[in-house]
Structures are given as structure tokens and as C-alpha cells.
Amino acid sequence: MKRTWTSEELLEHFTLLPDELTAVGNKSGATRLGFAVLFKCFQYEGRFLRSRQEAAPEVVRFLATQVGVDAAIFAQYAWEGRAIEVHRAQIREIAKVHEFHRADEEALLDWLCTEIFDHEHHPERLRDLIRAECRTRAIEAPDDIPALIETGLLAYEAQIYTVIMALLAPEVQDRLDALLVAPPVAEGEEEEELPLSLLRLDPRPVGVESALSEIAKLRALRAIGLPIDLFQRYAPKLVEHLRRRIAAKSPSHIRQHPPAIRMTLLAALIFQCTQEVTDALVTLLIQIVHRIGKRAERRVESA
Known part of the structure; x- marks a missing residue:
């Protein structure tokens, strides 16, 4: 209070x-x-x-x-x-309410997972929604609402892992795992960066080389073969939340996750990276065209 x-x-x-x-x-x-x-x-x-x-x-x-x-x-x-x-x-x-029992907790968790977590994750708003739902159901609100939310989110994420894993073909899963493995190098050569590290790199300064680099990156991302509608039913904020789970982690740490979790988190990362690289490429091309136009104007003026 x-x-x-x-x-x-x-x-x-x-x-x-x-x-x-x-x-x-x-x-x-x-x-x-x-x-x-x-x-x-x-x-x-x-x-x-x-x-x-x-x-x-x-x-x-x-x-x-x-x-x-x-x-x-x-x-x-x-x-x-x-x-x-x-x-x-x-x-x-x-x-006209009754005490909060175990059955009420299970019913609220089911309600959160099926109706609420798809579009809402903010703790304060979740707390208000839970209290309002308890009033609707004529039950006391639970003493520890944050604990209920945490339990619900864990169950909800477990459902997501199961759903996403089932939508990823075995060959797609192999390609995702390949992002965590460095390509072999000959003796005496410098170790190459992991494919996942390369995909995390920001675009270079505006220019043709930068555009070509982003095009290659976009092709590599699309070649993984994620279904276009993989995260269609989930809010962008949720996909971002999943992506942040591994965005800064090392490949060795990511490999320690169970397969369903690893595949889902990698898929979220690749899904958002694809969107970001596409946006960056469009911006780069617009800037290149703008730069070409400016140069053409200067040549006309100086002629």
C-alpha cells in the first residue's frame, strides 16, 4: 500500500x-x-x-x-x-468475496497466459489487471502479486519455447546452432569471428561497400529460413524481451540453454536482426542516392 x-x-x-x-x-x-x-x-x-x-x-x-x-x-x-x-x-x-485458494491461483495463471501476457508485461499494469480480475471473480487478490506474475511469466515463456520449437524445421535448427560455431581455420591463420558476432555488427559509414555488406548480411539472415510468421501472434515487445535474453551473451553461454530455449531465443534474435538490417539497408540506399544527387547537382553547378 x-x-x-x-x-x-x-x-x-x-x-x-x-x-x-x-x-x-x-x-x-x-x-x-x-x-x-x-x-x-x-x-x-x-x-x-x-x-x-x-x-x-x-x-x-x-x-x-x-x-x-x-x-x-x-x-x-x-x-x-x-x-x-x-x-x-x-x-x-x-x-461478497471468498478467500484466495490454490484453485484460484491456477485459474489466474491460466488467464494470464492465455489472455494477458500476449500483449502486456508491465508490472504495474499487470498488478492492476490482476486486482480487477479478482474483483470480477469475487475473490481476494493474492498477497504476493509480483510472485504470481513471475510464476506466470515463467509458464508463459515455457509455452512459447514449445510452440516456436515445433515451428522450426530440423534444418533451420541446425542453421541456428551453426551461428554459435566458428568456422575452421588453417594453422597459423587468425581465428575468424563467429557468424553470430558478424550479424551483430552495426553498418559501416555510408557507401557502396557498406550497402553490399548489409546486403550480404541480409542474405545470410534470410538463408537461415525462419518462417515469416514465426512470431506473428506475439507482441514486438515480447520478441524484444526474448532477444535481450541472449543479445549480449557469449556463444558458449547460449549453447548451455536447453534446445527449445536456445532455438527460441536465437530465432527471436535473428527475427529482429532481419528487420533491423532491412531497415538499415533501406536507409543506406536512400543516403547513397541522396549523396549521388548532391554530387550531380554540384557538377551541374560547376559546369
Whole structure:
């Protein structure tokens, strides 16, 4: 729970409505304030606070004023025992929600993998989506949403590895693995760079040689034979995320990954490299044509 609140936020999220005041009405002292804090924070967070310290002091003071008790006595509210369990049960009944169980976790993970992760990976937005979904399902939000997201992403990526691996023909997989192997060199010659290293090189300064180099690079990338629609169902941000997993790693490190993971990450790298080299080549050709035009203009002017 965040620690600072504006007056407008306190009024919007922590004002006790008449029927809520009725639920608080038969309690007194620390129990009265504790119930009010537990109730309104549950409404906002979608889950019960894990400790007294999670409640923002401003929220406690704002609610204390409404229920007519001293905010300082909130420290006396027992966070363990029968009383708080009874209060949680009462709040669930009022809110018409049930406790978060293992089956709810599995259902949320399935929902994330099938409906959400294809287009959203931002932690804060995922947290908000999960809380909203829990409200829709009339269940408490999980205590550790970041852990749920991490578990879901791991499961989602495992699905991606399986799908991509199945779409790559054996000969394509061989070509991807070949990027991690340096070509043999004769004794006394300098060791050549790995094919993967060559594909990572940025274009040289504008010129015909640079354009020819990029054309050769593009041909090499296309010769690998990745299906054009390999990542069609996945968001570009996800493909970029997969690419970053190995973008700066050494070939020996990449070879340590299990085949399905290695093939998927290499395919993401080659897929994006192909797009980038194509864009770079177009830019180079435009610049070359522009340079030729400028030279022609100068020759005409000097003639």
C-alpha cells in the first residue's frame, strides 16, 4: 500500500458510506478503528493487509476521524487471533468475496497466459489487471502479486519455447546452432569471428561497400529460413524481451540453454536482426542516392 495520499484520494477511496458505518457501529475503541482500516484497505487493495505497518498513517488518521476514536489506539488492534479472523469473515461477507485458494491461483495463471501476457508485461499494469480480475471473480487478490506474475511469466515463456520449437524445421535448427560455431581455420591463420558476432555488427559509414555488406548480411539472415510468421501472434515487445535474453551473451553461454530455449531465443534474435538490417539497408540506399544527387547537382553547378 502506498504511503502518501492526497485529500482527494482519501475522500474517494477511504470515506465510510452509511451502510459501512453501520457495520462499524457496534464496535468500540481499537476494535472499531481496526475494523474500519481493515475494511477500507481491503476495498482498495482487493486483499487484507498483511501487517499493521502496511496501513498508511494518513489513511488511519482519516478513518479515525470518521469513526470518532484516537488514531493512536490503532497500535492496540490485535493483528492475530480470533477477533481479526471474525472481522475478515464479516468483510468478506459484506464484499461478497471468498478467500484466495490454490484453485484460484491456477485459474489466474491460466488467464494470464492465455489472455494477458500476449500483449502486456508491465508490472504495474499487470498488478492492476490482476486486482480487477479478482474483483470480477469475487475473490481476494493474492498477497504476493509480483510472485504470481513471475510464476506466470515463467509458464508463459515455457509455452512459447514449445510452440516456436515445433515451428522450426530440423534444418533451420541446425542453421541456428551453426551461428554459435566458428568456422575452421588453417594453422597459423587468425581465428575468424563467429557468424553470430558478424550479424551483430552495426553498418559501416555510408557507401557502396557498406550497402553490399548489409546486403550480404541480409542474405545470410534470410538463408537461415525462419518462417515469416514465426512470431506473428506475439507482441514486438515480447520478441524484444526474448532477444535481450541472449543479445549480449557469449556463444558458449547460449549453447548451455536447453534446445527449445536456445532455438527460441536465437530465432527471436535473428527475427529482429532481419528487420533491423532491412531497415538499415533501406536507409543506406536512400543516403547513397541522396549523396549521388548532391554530387550531380554540384557538377551541374560547376559546369
